[in-house]
Amino acid sequence: MSQLHTPVLLRESVDYLITKNDGIYFEGTLGFGGHTQEILKQLDKKGSIVSTDVDKGAFEYCKNKFRDDERVKLYKFNFSLIDVIAKIESIEFFDGILADLGVSSFQLESAAAGFSYSIHSELDLRLDKSLRKTAADFINQETEEEIARVIFEYGEEKNSRKIARQISEARKNKRIKTTDELKKIIMSVTNPKYLTKTLSRVFQALRIYVNDELSVLKSFLENSVEVLNEGGRLVVISYHSLEDRIVKEFFKYESLSCVCPPEAPICTCGKIKRLNILTKKPIIPSDSEVNKNKRSRSAKLRVAERI
Numbered sequence: 001m002s003q004l005h006t007p008v009l010l011r012e013s014v015d016y017l018i019t020k021n022d023g024i025y026f027e028g029t030l031g032f033g034g035h036t037q038e039i040l041k042q043l044d045k046k047g048s049i050v051s052t053d054v055d056k057g058a059f060e061y062c063k064n065k066f067r068d069d070e071r072v073k074l075y076k077f078n079f080s081l082i083d084v085i086a087k088i089e090s091i092e093f094f095d096g097i098l099a100d101l102g103v104s105s106f107q108l109e110s111a112a113a114g115f116s117y118s119i120h121s122e123l124d125l126r127l128d129k130s131l132r133k134t135a136a137d138f139i140n141q142e143t144e145e146e147i148a149r150v151i152f153e154y155g156e157e158k159n160s161r162k163i164a165r166q167i168s169e170a171r172k173n174k175r176i177k178t179t180d181e182l183k184k185i186i187m188s189v190t191n192p193k194y195l196t197k198t199l200s201r202v203f204q205a206l207r208i209y210v211n212d213e214l215s216v217l218k219s220f221l222e223n224s225v226e227v228l229n230e231g232g233r234l235v236v237i238s239y240h241s242l243e244d245r246i247v248k249e250f251f252k253y254e255s256l257s258c259v260c261p262p263e264a265p266i267c268t269c270g271k272i273k274r275l276n277i278l279t280k281k282p283i284i285p286s287d288s289e290v291n292k293n294k295r296s297r298s299a300k301l302r303v304a305e306r307i
């Protein structure tokens with residue numbers, strides 16, 4: 001691995017995020033500190049940032065990286081706990097909030113994490129190693145129907161039933177423990193033409209399930225709006241359609257001032273508009289960024305401003 005992680009849409013996301021140089025900012029996805037470092041560059045001495053990551057390795061790495069900068073506070077918390085972190089820090093409102101979802105290149109390529117079907121490792125997929133259930137636990141213990149549902153809903157994989165059936169057969173003989181074992185099971189029921197896509201989808205589905213990523217993202221967005229200052233921006237970079245849809249729909253809902261049915265004669269819903277959408281269409285990486293960093297190709301950046 002040449003670099004631990006190359007930050008994606010770095011300039012675009014940080015330019016949107018920073019509205020004042022002496023503000024208090026939050027990054028929910030610290031990773032190897034690429035975005036946090038760029039944010040710090042744009043802040044003056046009075047500005048500060050609170051960043052968090054569930055990954056112990058990323059947290060320890062950044063503890064050391066930012067050890068001499070008093071403007072940085074680091075947590076090893078789930079980002080959905082942004083409101084709790086704000087309380088601990090006695091911060092009423094952040095002036096900007098950033099989440100760069102997904103996993104870092106290091107996590108993806110490290111055998112310890114078991115995130116990638118192309119690396120032989122334990123079938124784990126937990127971002128936070130204190131979570132109880134690994135991907136191996138899930139595919140060995142759950143019903144065939146539930147496995148098929150997860151692969152279909154979170155991986156958008158049409159062959160989900162066939163794959164779940166094969167998993168259920170294979171585990172009768174012995175526990176499925178490694179990425180390679182799961183890969184072989186998937187290969188046995190997949191047309192080689194679609195194998196790479198299918199493998200990515202199944203591993204994505206398992207990762208989303210094990211880390212409860214979609215519910216966590218929804219909680220994060222809801223809690224963020226509560227602790228975002230007027231004029232502050234919520235900046236989210238997502239890497240697959242399920243995440244992007246959640247961000248898009250959340251922004252849309254929060255930008256409406258009424259959700260009454262169109263035929264209602266007067267508004268009775270009491271809905272309050274809390275966000276203005278600043279990116280009508282998501283911002284995507286330039287060709288040059290994608291050429292330099294293939295991992296950026298699926299990124300989508302959306303930004304909304306607190307009213």
Ligand SMILES: C[S@@+](CC[C@H](N)C(=O)[O-])C[C@H]1O[C@@H](n2cnc3c(N)ncnc32)[C@H](O)[C@@H]1O
Nearest residue numbers: 007029031032033034035053054055078079102
């Ligand atoms: C794409 S990387 C972020 C990279 C970082 N912005 C950088 O430039 O180095 C995503 C990071 O978010 C972390 N992460 C994912 N879900 C999380 C969650 N719910 N709470 C906290 N951290 C999370 C992952 O462990 C990973 O380190």
